[in-house]
Amino acid sequence: MISLRELTVRYGATVAVDGITLDLTPDKIYGLLGRNGSGKTSLLSVLASYRRASAGTVTVDGVDPFENPALMRGTAFIRDQLDVTTQDRVDRVLDFAGRLRPTWDAGYAEHLTDVFELDRRKRVSALSRGQRSSLGVVLGLAARAPLTILDEVYLGMDAAARTAFYRELLADYLAHPRTIILSTHLIEEVADLFEQVIVIDRGRLLVHEDTDTFKARGVAVTGPAAVVDAFVSGRTVLSERSLGGVRQATLYGGLDPRDVERAGAEGLSLAPVGVQDLFVHLTSGAADGTHRSEALR
Template sequence: MTGLGISTRDLTIRYGDTVAVDSLDLTLAPGKIYGLLGRNGSGKTSLLAVLAAFRSATSGTVRVGGEDPFENAAIMSQIAFVRDKVDAQDSDKVSSILDLAATLRPNWDAGYAERLIERFDLPRRKRLSALSRGMKSALSVTLGLAARAPLTIFDEAYLGLDAPSRYAFYDEVLNDYLAHPRTIVLSTHLIEEVGSLFEEVVIVHRGRLVAHEESEALRTRGTAVTGPAAAVDAFVAGRTVLGSQQLGGTRSTTILGPLDDTDRAAARTTGLELGPVGLQDLFVHLTATAGSAEIVDKEAGR
């Protein structure tokens, strides 16, 4: 099992007059862990719902494993869409929810499910309505991991977990992915916590694609330039500026784009400090900039 690839072309999703996803072109190769980032209302969940065949696109094309997933039983059985709520009745017991998953998921690993139940201390005999939010999140991630679906999507499913349980989940994602490669999409606001898992990062803003790059390549595209305001302004002139802050006579400006040895030497000569920009900070800058998609396209020469 190496996972399912994803492709969208001119994908648009509308709710009445609201455009949730706007002419999105995206290609995700199979067998990688992807981070899907976006602010509230960016269109992330709408995009994931279409990929998981929970709803149809308004227009454009969607392909998962080379096929349209909507009302496609063969593809749908290969997709696990794990959200922040368990898709079951409140009266269902944890044990019966797991039993149902075992009958529906062709790759279900009952032994792994049992190990996850123990790790998250899930009460098998309790009904869903009696579970705390944290226990519901633990059940959700257990269902997603043990399904071992070729395309597994976690849409903020782990937000209810406490910090130790979240880190346990991250460990499980990485270790089980290495043992059983598949395509995993993690949609999250906890970027610094989970960012080390991402092989590639997809950023959407206002329904449009802002960035799609390998995680390390994206991190190196942002640089914080700090020093005397006049020197900073001279250094960043002509570059793509994402944001700037000033305290007294010192300014820190975030720029997008690569720096070569000549640039770094010039910065040292003028007393400037060049620092990395964390993935979360870079995300904030990219999605806070008006027309951010156009700025990234311009910087990348597209």
């Protein structure tokens, strides 16, 4: 069980993480979403014990993980920049990971190097950008750490390699459940993997809920402008766009059966909004500078 209470991370006068309170139950795949500079990596660095929080607390099963060797051995934090010696060969990097991680599966690591066509004799410095990302995936998945954090690990991987990564992640998670936090900008590609969605914006927690619940909160209403305006009045409107006399409004908040019946009677069409579209709408600043989170309170 991971618990954050008023967690804050500052860099001088800059507040990267602003008082986040959050509980993560074990053995789920979490999608951590946020725009560049939203504080995702700072938050993950604290969870992985790479840095101490400026204020607030983080506990894993009730214990502070910072400089706790037992907990740190059970946490794998894989970033887009690998934390390995670039002059080492791939097989040496994997061997070191095996000695570091008590849950390491050498056979699975070998399988993954075959899947991603990694030459174990090559030095890390000789790998392409995509191959380095694949090595990061091997280190993250084969560790089978109780807490596995994958922060933009796919950078440089082509579509085929990313597809293989998603396939391996899901299959191995089902066989060996653990807590996986996946930070990504390729939301549309991986949204189906998420059991829960966490959205942060400007260092603040915007959303934390089951993926299906999150998806159900978004609906696009399309029809004659005047009819759409009347229908959405009093609701949380994330965005609007018009073409001629037709308007589409994206709403945040589910519709009850009476709303759906009314929409049909008034000639309005309703369509679901994907995780990526919802994320974009929620984290886009309003024209007057109002933070989206204010509209959701």
